[in-house]
Amino acid sequence: MHKKNLQIVFTFLIALLFISTARANTIQHCDSLIKKGVEYMWKKEHVKSLELLTQARNLAEKNHWYEQVFLATNNIGANYFTMLDYGEALNYYLESYTIAVKELDPQHEMVVLNNIAIIYTKENNFEKAEEYFKKAYEIAKENKDKIKIGLYAMNLGGVANETNRPEEAKKYITESLPLLKGDPNLYVLAQITMAENDLLTGHTTQAREKALNLYASSKNLDFNDIGISLLFIITKSYLAEGKYDEAAVSGKNILAENPNTETKKTTYELLSKIYSKLKLYDKALQYKDSVLSAETELNDIKNGKLLETNKVKFEIQNYRNEIAINEEKLKTERKTFYTIIAAIMAIVTIIILLLRNLSVKLKQKKLIAEQKEQAIALELEKEKNENLILEKQIREKENKAKLEQERLKNEIESRNRKLTAKALYLSGRNVLIEDILTSLSKIPELSKNSSLTKHIKTLREHLKSDDEWENFITHFEEVNQGYITRLKTSHPSLTSNDIRFICYLYMNLTSKEIASMLNITLEACRKRKERIATKLELSDASQLYDYLYTI
Known part of the structure; x- marks a missing residue:
């Protein structure tokens, strides 16, 4: 009877262990983790969202549930993307794309292709954006998915518009309009x-009439900033027709x-241009000043988002470390559990044998030996757990050091x-003042x-002076700690104009912005970049930025 009861208890413990493990490893549990992760993402609780999605991804990878791996990775x-960390978002989207191509159907593939293309659009890399939009477009055609x-x-039409290919854009947009009639919001966007x-093609009146009609008839102007987009079209059409008021x-x-x-900044630039055309230079200058304020605010927002993203990354890394430690602990606890079960069975067997043989002494000796063995095993497990805790503390210190380093970099x-x-603002302000002086010089009464x-001549000479550049160099050296000195030492053949051009490149200014600041054409800007690359002994101008x- 004693033997039978002990066997029942042992069987119950084993069954309980496997039931709890099975519940934690079901596909339904994985789906619920993904669903909760998405809900937290919409609430902007990104740390919690990423914790749940990472947990779901690990579980799905372990069990080869490829659709769940795709969904978790795509939502990470x-x-x-929501936190404006487009580089990290792109990495996860590319991982999702690989999973979709290898393991899933084309429906999953084209969804993530569209996400990748949107990121490239945000970064103004329209060539790459078009490549991925076109892949998604071809898959949708193969599957005859009209809405997609x-x-x-x-x-694709929007990208063609951005890259000044109006005829190609019109073909795509014309194709999209009848297919999107079933979705009112997408139809308005088309x-x-x-x-x-x-x-873009100069049909300004036609563009404005469409925009006005859509603004009056659209029921959801807030969707994807439809209302603001329409107002921009109306404003630009009036400007193109010279209707400045x-x-x-x-x-x-x-x-x-x-x-x-970001939209405020674009609007201020547009209004500055309009009031300059109206010769209301005070207002034009006010809006130019507003552009600088908006730029500063935008930089602060981006910097804050970047810091927040880095904090999230480090918290998620800590969370992953904790998962690893918990899994190791779980393995250790299971080993301990199995060891205890084995010990119990051994003790039960010894008791039964001793009862059969009526050998009390043998029973006592074996029990003492088993207890000592268990004590040693438990001591070893305790030491292992202490080592795991110490390892976690070391990782936390390393992560804090990385966070501080990232903060300094940011x-x-x-x-x-x-x-x-500031440099762009001063350049734009000087151009505006130059335009004002030119306008004043053309007035006959003033020229006499x-x-x-x-005074006008003196002011022009002052604008041409290089004092602002000297101030810029001083501030640039303070921020970048001897960069120009190192550059001159490595390449003494560089002229002051070359160094000025390189400083603007180093600060990640676009070719258009550099051309504006140096008062040269985009083509001249490109040639100067190639000439500097040759001086630096680079085989291709595309290597200049990385060098x-x-x-």
Whole structure:
């Protein structure tokens, strides 16, 4: 009877262990983790979301549940996209794409292709964006998915508009319109893309009429900033037709919609241009000043987002470390559990044998031996757990050091962005003042006034002086700690103009911005980049940016 009861207890313990393990490893449990992770993502609780999605991904990978691996990875990418960390988001989207191609159907593949293309659009890499939109578009056609064909055709039309290929854009947009009629919001977006195409081809009145009709009839102007997009089309059409008063009113309507900081910056630039055309230079300068304020605010937001993203990364890394430690602990506990069960069975067997043989002494000796063995095993397990805790503390210290290093890096990048914004602002302000002086010089009555002419000449000479550049060099050296000195030492053949050009490249200014600041054409800017690459003994100008960051 004693033997039978002990066997029942042992069987119950084993069954309980396997039931709890099975519950934690079901596909339904994995799906619930992904669902909760997505819910936390929409609430902007990214740390919690990433914890749940990482847990789901690990579970799915362990069990080869490829759809769940895809969904968890894709939504991890979506978290980083929401936090403006496009590089990290792209890495996870590319992982999702690999899983979709190898293990899943084309429906999953085209969803993640569209996500990848949107990231490249955000980074103004329209060539790559078009490549991935086109892949998604071809898959949608093969699967005869009308809504997806229309969506991707509209996106391709938008990219063609951005890269000044209006005829190609119009073909895609025309294809998308009948396919998207079933979705009111997407259909309005396609019509907006067509209006932008009209504006690009010079049909300004037609573009404005479409925009006005859509603004009056659309029921959901907040969806994807439809209302603001329409107001931009209206404003730009008035500006193109020389109707500057109407353009100014329409531009102010954009600001009345309380747009985000990036849209405010674009609107301020547009209004500055409009008031300059109206020769209301005070207002033009006010909006130029607003551009700088918006740029500073935008940089602060981006810097804050970057720091928040890095904190999330380190917290997720800690979470992964904890998972690893917990799994190791679980393995250890299971080993201990199995050891205890084995010990119990051994003791039961010994008791039965001793009862049969009536050998009390043998029973006592074996029990003592088993107890000593268990004590040693438990001591060893205790030491192992203490080592795991110590290892966790070391990892935490290392992560804190990495976070501090990342903070310092972000601070330098932030100061460089502020320096860039200031340089662009001063350049734009000087161009505006130069335009004002040119306008004043053309007025006959003022040109006869010798005193005023002399002042205008003096002001022009002051604008041409290089004092701002000297100040810029001083601030650049403070932020980047002897970069120019190292550059001159490595390449003494560089001229001061070459060094100036390189500084702008190092601060990640676009060719358009550099050309504006140096008052040269985009083609001249490209040739100067090639000439500098030759001086630096580089085989290709495309290697210039990467090389400058190694100095």
